Amino acid sequence: MLTEVLLGILLILLLWKAILKKPAGLPPGRWGLPLIGYIPLTRKSMEEQLDDLNKEHGDIYVWRMGTQVMVFLHSYEMCKEAFARQEFTHRPDWLFFNPTNEKVALGVGGSNGPHWHTNRRFTLRQLKNQGMGKSTLVSGIHEQANMLIGKFQEQAGKSAAVPYAIRVAVVNVIWHMVASITYDVDDPKLKEFMQLMDDFGEMTYYSTFLDIFPWLRNIPAFLKNRLFALDQVEITDQKFMNYFYEVIKEHKSSLDPENPRDLIDSYLLDTEGMEQEEVIRSDKDLALLIFDLFFAGSETTYSTLTFAMYYLAAFPEAQRKLQEEIDRALPGDVLPTLEDRASLPYLEAVLHEVLRMTSLVPGGVQHCASRDTHFAGYTIPKGSIINTAAASIHYDSRYWDRPESFLPERWLDEEGKFCAKKEGFLPFGVGKRVCLGESLARMELFILAVAVFKNFTISPPPGTLVDVTPSPTQPMFHVPRKQDIYVTARK
Ligand code: HEM
Structure with missing residues (x-):
């Protein structure tokens, strides 16, 4: 009898050590149960909980969510050190990064290894060739800025939401570089594209569950579709891919190898890295690469612009200062070129302060440990997900004086x-x-921003206030709330 009891205790101890106890060498933090991880019983937001964990455990801690070992980094120095390392350069094997569920992730934002390296180099070179950071792209952005001024003009003297044209301007700049396309604001094809982007954004919410709890991928299809709208996700992905395939097909039919027009032409002609087995060149890879540019580059940019309008509506003194600077540096009707940056320091300061305070990607974009790695005195196991607590770092008093205050002057x-x-x-x-x-x-x-604030003053609708805090509808990204602004023409 005694032997059975002792064996039973030994078994429980072994099970506890093997399954329930956090493995030795990991940073401190929340561990929880196998398969489900640590589920907090609190009404606090994710960001509030991360702040609590930061206070309790310091700049690095772990939180097992589902089966995913999430490591959070709360200091700038640690993020710099971690993300300079090859071992922390991978993306996790998540549907979020591999929406079409390929054997290996394609494109640039979610791919890994030599394929990612080749696509990243290619994309950077192409964006530069298409004018990124150079004066050659300025006239294309001016065209969008003028379209935007027209749309704001129509809205002058009224309370209404930030015009849809701001999204169009940002999306058109990417289309111009990728495929030499500029859409008219009312083009139904563009509306279809915008709708697809919105649908996709909503769907990522569902796929996140399957990334955190990958064992749920094995439940019966009808249940999966019911719970995670996976059938809808697939339909949206396919529509997106078809949209891009159509543009790629048009490019193939008019390709002139001597005169590549844009990123698509250059991809079709590019052979870099082809000698390596892991590097894939295909229509699907190209479509996903384009998809990455829109997904990473449009909502981020127009959300920042929208937040800038909200902040300057909420801080009219800062807006007045900015307009004085713009009037001084750019008299008359001209729009700025890159050379004007030096004479618009307050504008640069406002944009940086908005980027700091809004922290669009509050937990950073996830990286993954590609092997067991010794870091900051701990062992980070292969497969751990590395998160940058960007929002927390942007409000950390070690780096920022009065972090809660909107102070463009700090720049x-x-x-x-x-x-x-x-x-x-x-x-x-x-x-x-x-x-x-x-x-x-x-x-x-x-x-x-110059186009808007040179020509218009943005205020809260009479008798109201503008809310600069992010919308609660999106837990992973900080997006501006849907609310009205009041536009007054300055001339
Ligand atoms: C205000 C605007 C933007 C913000 C705040 C922003 C922020 C970010 C962040 C935080 C990351 C993740 C970095 C990491 O994994 O450590 C990222 C990656 C990326 N961004 Fe942006 N982004 C912006 C605009 C753009 C634009 C305009 C484009 C291109 C059209 C773009 C393309 C990308 C791509 C392709 C990646 C993935 C890079 C890779 O995995 O190698 N982003 N961005």
Whole structure:
């Protein structure tokens, strides 16, 4: 009898050690149960809980969510060190990064290894060839800026939502670089595209469950579809792919090898990396690469512009200062070129402060440990998901004086010159996978913001306030709330 009891205790201890106990060497944090991880019983938001964990455990801790070992980094220095390392450059094997569920993820934003490396180099080179960070793209952005001014003009003297044209302007800049296409605001084909982007954004919410609890992928299809709308996700993905396949087909039929027009032509002619087995060149890969550019580059940019309008409506003194600067630097009807940046330091400061305060991607875009790695005194097991607590770092008093305050002045030196402070600022990520459209986003934000604030004043609708806090509808991204603004023409 005694032997059975002892064996029973031994078995329980072994089970506890093997299954329930957090493996030795991991950072401190929440572990929970196998398959489901640690499910908190609290009404606190995710960000509030991360702040609590940061206070309790310091700059690195772990939280097992479902089967995913999530490691959170709360210091700028740690993020810099981690994301400079090859071992933390991979993306997780998630539907979010591989929406069409390929054997290996394609495109650029979710792919890994030599395929990612080749596509990243190619995309960066192409965006630069198409004018990213250069004056050659400025006239294309001016065209969109003028369209935007027209739409704001129509809205002058009224309370209404930020015009849809702002999305069109940003999306058109990407279409121009990718496929030499510029859509008219009312083009039904563009409306179809925008709808697909919205549908896809909503669907990611469902697929996140399957990424956190991958064993749910094995439940019967009818239940999966019921719970996670997987059939709808597939339909939306296919519609998206078909949209891009059509544009690729048109490009193939008019391709002139001597005169590549845009990113699609260049991809069709590109052979870089083809000698490596892991590098794939296909219509699907190209379609997913284009998809990545729209998904990563459109909502981020127009959300930042919308937030900038909300902040300047909420802080009219900052808006007045900005307009004075624009009037001084750019008299008359001209729109800015890249050379005007030096004479618009307050604008640069406002945009940086908006990027800091809004932290569009509050938990960063996930990376994954490609092997067991020793980091910050701990062992991070292969497959762990590495998260940047960007929103927390952007409000950390180690880097920011009065972090809760909207203070564009913090970006200016004593002579009023803009200084791009780097410590503690990572809205575009950091390291080997840093945003590859950063210079494009900066160009667009700069030119489109001048177009708006040179010609219009944005205020809250009479008798109301503008809410600058992010919408609660999207837990993974900070998007602006849907609300009205009041537009007054300045001339
Ligand atoms: C305000 C605007 C933008 C913000 C805040 C932003 C932010 C980010 C962040 C945080 C990442 C993840 C970095 C990481 O994994 O560590 C990222 C990646 C990426 N961004 Fe942006 N982004 C913006 C605009 C753009 C634009 C305009 C484009 C291109 C059209 C773009 C294309 C990409 C791509 C392709 C990646 C994936 C890079 C890779 O995995 O190698 N982004 N961005």
